[in-house]
Amino acid sequence: MTSVDPSVIADVPLFAGLSRAEHEDMLRDAKAIRVAKGRPVFAQGEAAHSFFVLVHGHLRVMKLTPDGQQVVVRFVVPGEIFGVACAIGCKTYPATASAVIDSVVLVWPSAVWPELIARWPALASRAMHAIGGRLQEAHTRVVEMSTRQVEQRVAHALLRLVQQAGRKLDKGVEIAFPITRQDVAEMTGTTLHTVSRILSAWEERGLVEGGRQRIVVREPHQLFILAESSPGASA
Structure with missing residues (x-):
């Protein structure tokens, strides 16, 4: 039995349609961690060892540009998957995610991602949809910057x-x-x-x-x- 209560993901859209038993199975390799306000979940350039779902709180995702400027890329809200560098073939995190307020995140090792999406293909589809939405938002912001x-x-x-x-x-x-x-x-x-x-x-x-x-x-x-x-x- 997982040490994380399956009820914490019952209302997360990423896991919609799964039974309680499937939630328990999904959480078998997960752990919940608390992240204090201002502390990073992961840092830009760090090896992408894990992926995450935000359960409670809010996160700020920031990127440091080559010329030393800080850019707020986005904010993460509860229920969102983030840090899924492994899903797009990245070996390191492209930005830093830090807690805006005290937050709780679920953490899975990146190594289990292939197994999870093999067993639950809808997970891959929803994750790719989320990533695609963020890329579209980034594209929109680039256009806004120039026009x-x-x-x-x-x-x-x-x-x-x-x-x-x-x-x-x-x-x-x-x-x-x-x-x-x-x-x-x-x-x-x-x-x-x-x-x-x-x-x-x-x-x-x-x-x-x-x-x-x-x-x-x-x-x-x-x-x-x-x-x-x-x-x-x-x-």
Whole structure:
């Protein structure tokens, strides 16, 4: 019997359609680990020894470019598979994943990946679908960097985060994990000063509400209009 309670993956889309017995079998080689806020799950360039599913918390995935700049690649939300370098033939992790808040992840050795997808082909299909979605998002962001002005890029970034991890409030949608203006800057290829100026202007207009590591999008529709049509500001 696995030491990880099968109920922890019962609602994870990656494992949808499996019986409790299959969940137990799936978890046979897994272990659950706690990752304290600010600590890495794995580091860029480290040997890809494992793959993971986030059970609780939120993670920030960051990449250090050859010229030393930090880029926020994406955020990981509960239920997502990540660090699946073994599935795409990579020997090392291409980025660093760190906990935004105290988090819990399930860990499998990369060596068991071929066995798992052989026994449950749907697992491979869902994992590839998830990876494909991330590649498409990366492509979209590259296009935005070259064709959109900075105000539009910031609006697109906030809308993606709201879609990924939005929590509805009486008025607006809160990004449901701690996020800083520096994070937004590193997601959009601009500076902290520029992001602060843009968000402060949007706060005055009632489009967003900010706080310490907190962003609420008060008017998502207006932000969408900005993202698609605003002449914006320059970085």
